[in-house]
Amino acid sequence: xxxxxxxxxxxxxxxxxxxxxxxxxxxxxxxxxxxxxxxxxxxxxxxxxxxxxxxxxxxxxxxxxxxxxxxxxxxxxxxxxxxxxxxxxxxxxxxxxxxxxxxxxxxxxxxxxxxxxxxxxxxxxxxxxxxxxxxxxxxxxxxxxxxxxxxxxxxxxxxxxxxxxxxxxxxxxxxxxxxxxxxxxxxxxxxxxxxxxxxxxxxxxxxxxxxxxxxxxxxxxxxxxxxxxxxxxxxxxxxxxxxxxxxxxxxxxxxxxxxxxxxxxxxxxxxxxxxxxxxxxxxxxxxxxxxxxxxxxxxxx
Amino acid sequence: xxxxxxxxxxxxxxxxxxxxxxxxxxxxxxxxxxxxxxxxxxxxxxxxxxxxxxxxxxxxxxxxxxxxxxxxxxxxxxxxxxxxxxxxxxxxxxxxxxxxxxxxxxxxxxxxxxxxxxxxxxxxxxxxxxxxxxxxxxxxxxxxxxxxxxxxxxxxxxxxxxxxxxxxxxxxxxxxxxxxxxxxxxxxxxxxxxxxxxxxxxxxxxxxxxxxxxxxxxxxxxxxxxxxxxxxxxxxxxxxxxxxxxxxxxxxxxxxxxxxxxxxxxxxxxxxxxxx
Numbered sequence: 190x191x192x193x194x195x196x197x198x199x200x201x202x203x204x205x206x207x208x209x210x211x212x213x214x215x216x217x218x219x220x221x222x223x224x225x226x227x228x229x230x231x232x233x234x235x236x237x238x239x240x241x242x243x244x245x246x247x248x249x250x251x252x253x254x255x256x257x258x259x260x261x262x263x264x265x266x267x268x269x270x271x272x273x274x275x276x277x278x279x280x281x282x283x284x285x286x287x288x289x290x291x292x293x294x295x296x297x298x299x300x301x302x303x304x305x306x307x308x309x310x311x312x313x314x315x316x317x318x319x320x321x322x323x324x325x326x327x328x329x330x331x332x333x334x335x336x337x338x339x340x341x342x343x344x345x346x347x348x349x350x351x352x353x354x355x356x357x358x359x360x361x362x363x364x365x366x367x368x369x370x371x372x373x374x375x376x377x378x379x380x381x382x383x384x385x386x387x388x389x390x391x392x393x394x395x396x397x398x399x400x401x402x403x404x405x406x407x408x409x410x411x412x413x414x415x416x417x418x419x420x421x422x423x424x425x426x427x428x429x430x431x432x433x434x435x436x437x438x439x440x441x442x443x444x445x446x447x448x449x450x451x452x453x454x455x456x457x458x459x460x461x462x463x464x465x466x467x468x469x470x471x472x473x474x475x476x477x478x479x480x481x482x483x484x485x486x487x488x489x490x
Numbered sequence: 491x492x493x494x495x496x497x498x499x500x501x502x503x504x505x506x507x508x509x510x511x512x513x514x515x516x517x518x519x520x521x522x523x524x525x526x527x528x529x530x531x532x533x534x535x536x537x538x539x540x541x542x543x544x545x546x547x548x549x550x551x552x553x554x555x556x557x558x559x560x561x562x563x564x565x566x567x568x569x570x571x572x573x574x575x576x577x578x579x580x581x582x583x584x585x586x587x588x589x590x591x592x593x594x595x596x597x598x599x600x601x602x603x604x605x606x607x608x609x610x611x612x613x614x615x616x617x618x619x620x621x622x623x624x625x626x627x628x629x630x631x632x633x634x635x636x637x638x639x640x641x642x643x644x645x646x647x648x649x650x651x652x653x654x655x656x657x658x659x660x661x662x663x664x665x666x667x668x669x670x671x672x673x674x675x676x677x678x679x680x681x682x683x684x685x686x687x688x689x690x691x692x693x694x695x696x697x698x699x700x701x702x703x704x705x706x707x708x709x710x711x712x713x714x715x716x717x718x719x720x721x722x723x724x725x726x727x728x729x730x731x732x733x734x735x736x737x738x739x740x741x742x743x744x745x746x747x748x749x750x751x752x753x754x755x756x757x758x759x760x761x762x763x764x765x766x
Contacts, residue, residue, distance in 0.1 A: 195663045196587070196588070196589060200668070201668065201669055204668055204669035204670060205584040205587055205588060205669050206584070208580040208581060208583060208584035208669065208670075208673070209580070209581050209584045209585070209596075211577045211580065211581070211636050211637070212577055212578070212580070212581035212636075212637050212638055212644060213581075214636065214637075215577070215633075215634070215636035215637025215638070216599070216600075216603055216637045216641070218618070218636075219611075219615060219633065219634055219636075219637055220603045220606055220611060220637070221603065222614070222618075223611040223613075223614035223615045223618060224606055224610065224611055224614075226614035226617075226618075227610060227611065227613065227614050230613065230614060230617075237617065237620065283508060286501070286504055286505060286508065287505065287508075291497075293497075293502070293505055294505065296509065297505045297508060297509050298752075299748075299749070299752045300508070300509035300512045300513050301508060301509070301512050302748075302752070303512065303513065303516070303745065303748065304512055304515065304516070306694050306698075306744050306745065306748045307516070307698075307741055307744065307745075308697065308698035308700065308715070308716050308719075308740050308741065308744065309698060309700050309716070310700045310716040310719055310720060310737075310740070311519075311716070311719060311737040311738075311740045311741050312515075314719070314723060314733055314734070314737050315515050315516070315518070315519045315734070315737055316515070318518070318519070318522060318730055318733070318734065319515060319518060323531075323533075324531040324532060324533070324730075326518045326522075326535055326536075329532070329533075329534060329535035330535055332534075332535075333535060358512060358515060411605075414605055414607055415607065417607045417609050417610075418607045418608045418609045421609065421701065422700060422701070426723075440609070441609040444609060444612070444613075445612070448612070448613050448616075449616075449705065454613055454617065457613055458613055458614075461609065461610040461613065464607070464609065464610060465610065468607070
């Protein structure tokens with residue numbers, strides 16, 4: 190019996206459909222439904238005690254005048270500008286370093302990936318300790334080489350860098366993806382370039398980078414989107430709820446406060462809708478910028 | 491350039507530095523966890539605890555009900571991880587057997603769902619669980635297993651099932667086997683690597699999960715490991731040796747699973763490279 194006819198038998202269609210059913214029900218109940226419900230909720234006033242009351246676009250009219258919301262948007266954008274490129278370049282550099290299989294590079298890969306599997310809360314507490322300006326090991330290490338370390342989470346200015354710093358270690362997913370992308374580059378290409386007299390950097394830039402550019406672009410988008418959930422636990426624990434002086438008040442932190450501390454679920458939902466919009470704009474900007482970059486490669490080659 | 495780059499002293503120094511830098515935070519956590527409590531905090535860096543107070547780890551169990559928190563996390567993982575493998579592999583298999591046009595649509599839906607940040611669905615999900623009477627019920631933490639925990643796991647199984655030669659499936663169909671028999675008898679034995687990878691990643695996901703229990707679990711008897719650690723921290727937030735001992739205890743299960751599985755986990759790339 191041919192596969193096409195096998196598929197056309199009703200019993201097999203029903204069987205395959207039933208295999209998909211739990212997944213589709215789960216997606217609808219836990220992702221798609223809540224995603225859409227968030228839009229509806231953003232048009233209401235809801236405290237989870239009284240039934241929601243319809244307020245139309247009132248929540249959205251209030252957003253631009255909300256001082257903390259504006260701070261949270263700027264903080265989130267600053268986090269993306271700082272953390273996403275460092276994490277991407279770091280993941281790529283480490284993948285390049287540990288690309289060739291050997292006992293040493295396998296141990297290196299495990300060491301690089303390990304911080305990524307650490308529970309968020311434990312990781313945040315460890316960094317709360319590491320970033321302690323007086324007793325923390327980081328500033329004491331800097332002291333050994335004669336550097337007077339910054340006050341980290343005590344100073345609003347350096348607090349932003351503290352959060353970015355602790356997120357650099359958890360770049361394992363991007364690292365794995367870069368390893369896979371580098372592994373898929375035709376090994377004859379770089380060798381050919383070496384024969385032609387290209388240096389290591391020009392080989393990388395001219396030959397390898399253009400091949401893996403689409404993967405890097407997807408990683409860039411993914412990391413941007415995920416930065417809107419990744420910095421919640423750091424802001425909650427290391428920033429002690431978005432501090433000091435709102436320096437780590439990112440959008441997820443403010444949404445959490447608004448919904449679960451102040452019970453303003455409708456207003457918080459309108460912020461998540463705004464978050465979709467901001468994410469979309471950032472992705473569009475990134476796409477435009479990298480599009481030009483990509484075309485530049487075409488001209489170089 | 492390959493041979494030059496291979497094992498040059500520069501490469502060795504770079505790899506060792508990277509390894510040290512990435513493991514340093516964990517090393518510092520362990521050193522601090524062994525410090526004597528109540529002693530003034532160090533003014534200069536300490537590379538080794540002297541004396542090493544191993545009883546700090548026992549203290550964690552005395553201060554909070556750490557066994558119960560660990561058991562709650564293990565209970566959630568022991569149901570959710572096998573359920574994840576079951577539902578994700580079923581969905582991935584079904585997608586691999588469908589005509590191309592249906593598969594493309596399902597992949598697109600999965601990819602789109604993968605792009606939704608969890609932050610955006612916290613609130614409606616919380617309200618849904620609240621209305622369904624699942625607050626403070628551990629089953630609420632297992633619920634995502636129904637959708638294979640993440641569309642990413644379903645796609646992982648789809649790719650694994652698609653890489654099995656078509657003839658293998660066709661032969662079974664000629665014998666008149668149904669979809670479930672092909673999935674269990676032919677498909678699953680061919681995708682052991684995917685089962686292992688999804689199993690490890692799902693365990694890490696459920697053990698590490700913090701925000702969902704934070705929103706849904708209200709009383710200490712339902713707390714998971716991470717919530718218990720937060721409780722320990724809030725009880726005495728400046729007692730760093732005990733806070734670090736609790737953190738290390740929370741880390742041990744995932745690191746153990748990762749170290750045991752990392753060969754399989756990171757070996758895939760070695761196979762790819764070995765084949766060239």
